[in-house]
Amino acid sequence: MTSSTSINADGISEPFAAETVPLEAFSQGERFGSSFRHLSSFGGGDHVGVALEELAPGKETNPSHYHMLEEEHAYILEGALTLRLGARAYVMKAGDYVCFPAGQKVGHSLFNHTSEPCRYLIIGERNPNDVIVYPDSGRVSVRLTGEGYRMSATMDYWEGIDTTASPAGRPQE
Known part of the structure; x- marks a missing residue:
């Protein structure tokens, strides 16, 4: 087993202690x-993402967001934090669990409102085609292209297309 993976010389993934992970x-x-x-x-693993996270007092994990194609789960192991879920806030403590279903158009983020660190598991899919929406900033992230867009920059399906001209590359008669 190497220090960067639990896969042994035979290509088999072996059990490991979470604290041995960098x-x-x-x-x-x-x-x-x-x-x-x-x-x-x-x-x-590469289909399901599992991370053991620790959130320091006064810190937030990331901007409020939701996933169009990925489902996420959080399970609190130690401490407490505030889950921001749309316009609502929920205090979560050790033993509490929440699921963020794919396509649930309500942003979520985690904030440690306490004076102690909070440890939790985050579990989610690793969909290379996911689209992530950040309601507070209006950003839309397209994982496949690695690009971000403003929601306000939407356009009509036919915008910019000449609908009166003949198709390009049409054979001559």
């Missing part, structure tokens, strides 16, 4: 940041 962290400004261990990647 700890990663991110932060963006004063508001956002967390640390996490990608358990599923370490274990050789």
Whole structure:
């Protein structure tokens, strides 16, 4: 077994202690940041994502968002946090669970309102075609292309198309 995966020399994924998975962290400004261990990647998985995350006091995981094609789940292991779900807020504590079904058009984010770290599992699909909507900023992220768009930049299906001209490449008679 190497230090970056639980897959042995025979290509078999073996059991491992979560604490042996490399700890990663991110932060963006004063508001956002967390640390996490990608358990599923370490274990050789690529269809379902499982991460053991820790959210420090006063931090939020990410901007409020929802997924069009991916389902996400969160299970609180230790501590407490506030789930922002659309216009509502819910305090979640150890033993609480929530599911964010694909296509549920209500943004969600997690915020640690306490003075202690909160540890939880995040479980979700890894759909390469997912579209993620960020209601607060109006951003739409298309995972397949790696691009983001503004929701306000929508256009009609026929906008920009000349509907009166002959098709390009039409054979000459």
